[in-house]
Amino acid sequence: MTSPNTPLPGQERYVAPVEETPLHAVDAIDENAPATSMWADAWRTLRKNPLFIISALVILFIAFVALFPRIFTSVDPNYCTLDYSRNLPSAGHPFGYDMQGCDIYSRVIYGTRTSLTVGIATTLLVIIFGGLIGAIAGYFGGWVDALLSRLVDIFYAVPLLLGAIVVLQMFRTSTSIWKIVLVMAMFGWVSIARIARSSVLEAKNLEFNTASTALGSTPARNLFRHIIPNALAPVLVVGTTSLASYIVLEATLSFLGLGMPSGTVSWGGDISSAQTMLRTQPMILFYPSVALAITALAFIMLGDAVRDALDPKSRTE
Amino acid sequence: MWKYFLRRVLQMIPVVLGTTLLIYALVFALPGDPVVAMFGDKPVNPTIAAQIRAEYHLDQPFIIQYLYFLKNAFTLDFGNTLRGGRPVIDVMAAAFPVTIKLGLMAFVFEGIFGVIFGIVSGLKKGKWYDSVILIVSLLLISVPTFVTGFLMQYFLGVKWRIFPVTAGANPGFIDLLMPAMVLGSASMAYIIRLTRTEVASNRTLDYVRTARAKGLSNRKVITNHILRNSLIPVITYLGADLGALMGGAMISERIFNINGIGNTLYKGILQGESNLVVSIVTVLVLIFVVCNLLVDMLYAVLDPRIRYE
Numbered sequence: 001m002t003s004p005n006t007p008l009p010g011q012e013r014y015v016a017p018v019e020e021t022p023l024h025a026v027d028a029i030d031e032n033a034p035a036t037s038m039w040a041d042a043w044r045t046l047r048k049n050p051l052f053i054i055s056a057l058v059i060l061f062i063a064f065v066a067l068f069p070r071i072f073t074s075v076d077p078n079y080c081t082l083d084y085s086r087n088l089p090s091a092g093h094p095f096g097y098d099m100q101g102c103d104i105y106s107r108v109i110y111g112t113r114t115s116l117t118v119g120i121a122t123t124l125l126v127i128i129f130g131g132l133i134g135a136i137a138g139y140f141g142g143w144v145d146a147l148l149s150r151l152v153d154i155f156y157a158v159p160l161l162l163g164a165i166v167v168l169q170m171f172r173t174s175t176s177i178w179k180i181v182l183v184m185a186m187f188g189w190v191s192i193a194r195i196a197r198s199s200v201l202e203a204k205n206l207e208f209n210t211a212s213t214a215l216g217s218t219p220a221r222n223l224f225r226h227i228i229p230n231a232l233a234p235v236l237v238v239g240t241t242s243l244a245s246y247i248v249l250e251a252t253l254s255f256l257g258l259g260m261p262s263g264t265v266s267w268g269g270d271i272s273s274a275q276t277m278l279r280t281q282p283m284i285l286f287y288p289s290v291a292l293a294i295t296a297l298a299f300i301m302l303g304d305a306v307r308d309a310l311d312p313k314s315r316t317e
Numbered sequence: 318m319w320k321y322f323l324r325r326v327l328q329m330i331p332v333v334l335g336t337t338l339l340i341y342a343l344v345f346a347l348p349g350d351p352v353v354a355m356f357g358d359k360p361v362n363p364t365i366a367a368q369i370r371a372e373y374h375l376d377q378p379f380i381i382q383y384l385y386f387l388k389n390a391f392t393l394d395f396g397n398t399l400r401g402g403r404p405v406i407d408v409m410a411a412a413f414p415v416t417i418k419l420g421l422m423a424f425v426f427e428g429i430f431g432v433i434f435g436i437v438s439g440l441k442k443g444k445w446y447d448s449v450i451l452i453v454s455l456l457l458i459s460v461p462t463f464v465t466g467f468l469m470q471y472f473l474g475v476k477w478r479i480f481p482v483t484a485g486a487n488p489g490f491i492d493l494l495m496p497a498m499v500l501g502s503a504s505m506a507y508i509i510r511l512t513r514t515e516v517a518s519n520r521t522l523d524y525v526r527t528a529r530a531k532g533l534s535n536r537k538v539i540t541n542h543i544l545r546n547s548l549i550p551v552i553t554y555l556g557a558d559l560g561a562l563m564g565g566a567m568i569s570e571r572i573f574n575i576n577g578i579g580n581t582l583y584k585g586i587l588q589g590e591s592n593l594v595v596s597i598v599t600v601l602v603l604i605f606v607v608c609n610l611l612v613d614m615l616y617a618v619l620d621p622r623i624r625y626e
Contacts, residue, residue, distance in 0.1 A: 153328075154335035157606050159564040162598055166343050169586045248461045252568065255463045256583065271464060278471055289464045296459035 038229065042309040052305035058298040066113040075106040077265045095287050098274065104284060107265050108291050114177065114266040115295060119247040121181045122188065127239045130189035134196025135231065139204060139223060149197070156190045160249065163187040168258040177264055180253060184246055195238055199231035206230075233310040241303035244296040251292055267292045318617060325613050329606060336602050337390075341383050344595040386595070395596040400588065405596045408581060413600075416577035419493050419569065420562040423501030428555055431505040432548070435512020439547070440539070442517050451513070454506035462565075466499040466572040483574040493575070500569040504558050511554055515547035549619050556612030560605030 046052045065072060075093070080102035089096040095104035137148035155163075164183050171179045203209065209226055217225070251268030253259035255275075260266040267288040274285035377385070389395065395405035438450040457465065473495060474482035480495040519525065520543055528542045567579030574580075578597060585593040 150331055150335065153332045154339060157332055157336040157602050157609075158339065158598075159561050159601070159605060161567070162564045162601060163343075165567075165583075165586060166340065166594065166598060170343070244459060248459070251461045252463060255461070255568070256571070268461075271461075275467060278467055279475055282471055285464070285467060289460065292464075293456065293460045297455055300455060300459055 045309040055298045055301035066116045069109045072109045073106045075103045077106045077110040110265040111267040115247050118250045119243045122184045122246040123243040125185035126188045130192030131196045134193035135200045138197040138200030152190050160187045199234050203227045203230040237307040244299040340598050396592045412578045412581040422497035427501035427505035431508025435509040439513040439516025454509040457502050457506035462568050496569045496573040560608035564601045
């Protein structure tokens with residue numbers, strides 16, 4: 001078939017190109033297919049995003065290491081002999097030994113579980129608690145909102161690091177890793193609460209909500225069917241990114257000597273104890289730092305990818 | 318606009334009261350009896366102990382103690398340290414100038430470099446230097462500040478001898494340069510990302526196309542149209558960060574051994590100096606709250622939509 005633009009012999013005149021969508025393309029759309037939800041749409045965008053694929057693979061790998069550290073090393077991270085103190089890498093011990101004569105590779109592997117547990121647990125607590133408070137404040141408004149918002153303001157005025165230090169000092173004797181989770185959640189929930197409140201407030205006043213009420217749906221149905229799914233996206237995005245910052249904060253608290261109890265294998269604790277040997281053997285500090293950075297980086301990248309997928313407005317390019 | 322300012326100032330009062338009460342409650346829940354600590358190794362004399370308790374209102378209920386603290390704080394009387402008996406206000410006056418200097422330097426550093434790199438990156442999205450800037454800023458966020466600090470101290474201080482390794486007793490501009498860079502590094506990365514996103518999204522909006530259609534030069538379009546709108550959230554972030562920098566200075570101060578407020582606070586916590594801790598944290602929180610208030614006011618000046626809510 002010749003293109004309508006190329007004039008046939010004896011037919012030298014202009015024919016405008018057909019710009020409308022060809023009918024067969026319209027016909028190809030399956031009208032009976034279920035409507036795609038926001039999440040299905042986001043998932044379709046995510047699958048094609050290399051940033052998401054890379055970060056998701058890295059996170060899966062990190063989770064695998066955290067769940068099954070024995071597959072990666074047979075050395076006990078707490079088996080330390082001073083004879084080996086600061087020994088260089090040898091066969092079976094690729095990263096060498098630290099000051100106490102512990103195998104660094106094994107400690108990096110086993111430290112994964114601590115960091116990941118702390119990060120995920122804190123994020124879950126923060127999302128549940130902060131999300132709930134924020135949603136209640138935004139949905140009910142009035143005096144409930146005024147009261148909860150002031151509570152949020154009060155906690156928001158305490159910088160996370162300062163608050164965590166003051167509270168952790170109280171529990172110095174406790175050897176549980178959950179104290180760190182609780183303390184970080186105690187001062188971390190406010191940022192999620194603020195976001196949840198404003199997005200619930202925004203979703204509450206949107207037209208589809210009014211339309212849904214006009215069609216006879218109950219407030220509860222509105223809340224669960226329309227408001228929460230719409231308000232959840234920004235909360236999840238911030239939650240994923242803040243997971244990285246909780247992992248980093250745990251390491252910072254360990255650096256200050258207020259983090260993990262000494263028996264626990266953690267990257268932050270190992271980095272902190274390696275600081276004295278920085279000038280002679282910086283590699284001891286290097287390995288746990290790299291592990292920490294990769295983990296944090298993966299979650300930040302995942303957060304970026306999820307944000308791009310859930311916010312169609314940002315998909316201009 | 319003045320009505321909005323007044324409302325924000327009034328809103329600040331319950332927040333300050335609530336926050337100071339929260340901190341007071343947390344610090345005084347610390348284990349250990351301060352009166353017993355004052356005796357040190359000597360046996361505790363019950364009459365003197367009771368006297369001290371009465372003097373510091375320690376025999377009163379908690380809320381009364383808090384009100385006394387508030388009343389004294391208004392007259393800048395924060396009491397004495399438990400060990401040594403130095404007035405807390407003197408300890409703070411000695412430590413704060415260094416931290417303020419450090420914080421301001423970090424603030425200028427992150428503001429200038431964060432905005433410049435963010436603009437370059439946002440205007441040329443997808444170019445190789447955009448990717449480099451993006452990767453470096455991601456690394457700065459995901460590596461803890463103390464690791465960045467150790468690395469800079471090791472390379473710039475110990476190995477290449479560009480900057481002094483530690484700051485010492487009376488640090489000058491050069492001594493504080495590296496600590497300030499460390500302190501501002503993570504925030505700089507956030508500012509780069511924020512500026513980049515804002516510039517990149519505003520660049521494609523209709524008003525920019527209109528400006529170009531009017532025949533304005535590229536330079537004018539960028540400075541008068543794109544930047545003006547893109548920098549509002551950046552300024553908000555920067556303002557709020559100024560208060561946070563003072564509190565976050567602790568890490569930098571510990572690595573480079575600076576006798577600032579962070580280091581004083583850290584030692585105070587370890588030694589159970591509840592008076593000192595509660596006073597420093599209160600002042601830091603006040604700085605943070607006032608910075609946030611100023612940001613909100615600035616925001617109202619910059620963005621007229623805020624005033625009419």
